[in-house]
Amino acid sequence: MIYSVRGRLAVKELNFAVIECAGVGYGCRTTYTTVSKLGEIGSEAMLYTYLYVREDVVELFGFATLQELSCFKLLISVSGVGPKAATAILSDVDPERFAFLVASGDSKFFTKTKGIGAKTAQRIVLELKDKISSETLSGSVSKDAAVFSQAVSGGGATTSVSEALEALMVLGYSQGEVAPILGKLDASLSTQDLIKETLKLIAAKNQR
Numbered sequence: 001m002i003y004s005v006r007g008r009l010a011v012k013e014l015n016f017a018v019i020e021c022a023g024v025g026y027g028c029r030t031t032y033t034t035v036s037k038l039g040e041i042g043s044e045a046m047l048y049t050y051l052y053v054r055e056d057v058v059e060l061f062g063f064a065t066l067q068e069l070s071c072f073k074l075l076i077s078v079s080g081v082g083p084k085a086a087t088a089i090l091s092d093v094d095p096e097r098f099a100f101l102v103a104s105g106d107s108k109f110f111t112k113t114k115g116i117g118a119k120t121a122q123r124i125v126l127e128l129k130d131k132i133s134s135e136t137l138s139g140s141v142s143k144d145a146a147v148f149s150q151a152v153s154g155g156g157a158t159t160s161v162s163e164a165l166e167a168l169m170v171l172g173y174s175q176g177e178v179a180p181i182l183g184k185l186d187a188s189l190s191t192q193d194l195i196k197e198t199l200k201l202i203a204a205k206n207q208r
Helices: 032-037 066-076 083-092 095-104 108-112 118-132 139-152 159-170 175-184 191-206
Strands: 004-012 016-021 024-029 044-054 057-063
Touching (some): 004 024, 016 044, 024 057, 032 083, 044 066, 066 083, 066 118, 095 118, 095 191, 108 118, 159 175, 175 191
Antiparallel strands (some): 004 016, 016 024, 044 057
8 A cells, every 4th residue: 555655746747746756756646736736846745645456457646635535535435436537526626625515415516527417416425425424434533523522512422523523534634623623613503514614614714
């Protein structure tokens, strides 16, 4: 498994970059969002990677942030959505906006991406809303969410807060990043509303 690559930026194209590490150039398919964050040719760059392997293809994908990588993994888990479509979608929308669209059920937005029809867009929202709110998340995430929900509720577990934290962590956000925001929101809100409000505040903070 190749977790990340760091080295000299050798090639930078619209949806492709090559990072040279110890004399080896790693070609990474990527998004316009990530490419726009890379520096000039010759500068140091680092990408979080995903190795996509199928019978007839082996490709390395690279992303500037863990959030974008997490969104990519979620997208390719959707039936009918391959890595090409996933990178196209993430070229049109940043991770915060993507998470908000899924949480709010806005499938229409995804049809703006070339090659994504109405049925595929609806499937993305339906399948990912179910996945990010699933109760079968990893034990470490569930444990962290439970501890946090107990803390903000004075010792009594708050299901909606716990589920919102789990969902946001699945999307690639750290507990340290979202917990302070969730802690200030009304714990009586639904899971979906907590997710939406948290994403709005994260997006507003990043735009400052």
